[in-house]
Amino acid sequence: MLAMNFRGPFRVRADRNMPEPRIEHPEDAIVKVLRSCICGSDLHLYHGLVPDTRTGSTFGHEFIGEVVEVGPSVQKLKVGDRVMVPFNIACGKCAFCKQELYGNCHESNPMATAVGGIFGYSHTAGGFQGGQAEYARVPYADVGPTVIPDWMDPDDAVLLTDVVPTGYQAAEMAGIQKGDTVVVFGAGPIGIMAAKCAWLFGAGRVIIIDELEYRLEFAAKYAQCEAYNFHSIGDPVVFIKTQTDSLGADVCIDAVGCEAKGNMMNTLLGMKLLLQGGSTTALHWAINSVKKSGIVSIVGVYGPIDALVPIGNVVNKGITIRANQAAVKRNLPKLIEHVRNGILNPKEIITHRIPMEEVADAYHIFSRKLDGCIKTVLIPPTA
């Protein structure tokens, strides 16, 4: 079948000779992929920043598909169902899944205990092939996959597998109360969605910070928020303090993760030499920009090894840090309703729809931020 084939950092190809997935467990399903996104966190893999990303891997953890085969234990899904597949692989039975911590499942990733299984996200996240392919194996098919309502646009559905739930959970974990000032670092798809969702929790002011003008312009319009370029405001921490009467923002959200720009030392240690789990510049800014006793919410992805953060300021300011992979399934019912009611309009962030055969170009465009790229959807030839 046709699938994305990772060959090394900055090198991928559309490979027509990739093996088709098969049922490997009684609770598996096989889906024919209808849409598959490239996520900003796929770029961490693409750039070679996530350990144990093996040659021959297929990325893709944001996809929807049509069920074409189910294992003998699958009860809820049937062949022909069109489903959105949350990026987390969750058993639904372990202590963590029972607490709706679907991103922390203990029965989906033997390679690491710190993270549950994720489709197409290296062997550090379980070694599963992803959805940037014509077909994908979906374990625990009765737990994660959710039937797409008839009225829903497939482009909205595919963004409900990660971008919307992660942005929403970023705002939720920030504990936003009415009137709060919320600062979002990063105007990628997740940051834009976090800014959008911050209003749903009653934020009084939402500020987003990035370095790419075209994304800031888009964020200002889409999320109806203030948008600033960190190259033009001086030190972002000082800037936020001046905007908040010196107290700091009520909450800060790190929606960047390990490829944050803006600090040469962090870039060198975290992105060039790989001696820490990524560049922590956005997190550093978040911790130092939030008010004393404020909340920092982290959804940006970092590598598994140590990373420099101003932990002394966390202690001295009494900051609460909340972080997790989004538990997609938990928030899906609410988010589906928000889409139905027109409160959220996910597909508007899609800027590129590219045939899967051109996956290498798609990655390059997204990685290099060419052609005003914000969100890319890959369309398989069989879709």
Add this chain to the structure above:
Amino acid sequence: MLTDETKPADFKKSEAADYSHIKGWGIDADPENDPVYPMKNRNNAEHEGYAWKRPAQQNDNVEILKSVERPNLTAVFGTASPPEGLNGKLRRFAFKYSESSYGRWLPLVLADRVGEVEGIIDDLKKGHVPNIFAERGWGSEWKHNRTNFLLKVAAVAAVAVVAVSVLSSNKENGDNDDGL
């Protein structure tokens, strides 16, 4: 040099923005949302230990490397790209260490780089010459960022010309040395 100096007048009291036009404003506000997720649904199920009724076990038909921090394979796992070659040996070595150790992660980073080279060798063995230009998506660079692309090509060409001329010069000098 620019500094971060500020004046008292630079600071302003945060003013609430006008959000009346934002559809859904406050719809999910919850004054009781404290402590916030992921703590609020805590049910202490983990106090029972690793005791839940486990899903059926997937057969391990290929080599799966397991974290030393758990006793068994998880009920499901991915079977893509099992360890092989020199990069596989490095990965097996890495998995002798815990997830909190550099011994785990640095060898894996090295293995990934070795795997890339082995991937090229493997391609060639199968008679497939990787199209590096296409795999790197440089066609899109040509399409959307042509000036930068041409500058890069020119820079690489210039470096190559300088390198070749330096090497040629050294060779000529060496030839002369031989002649003396």
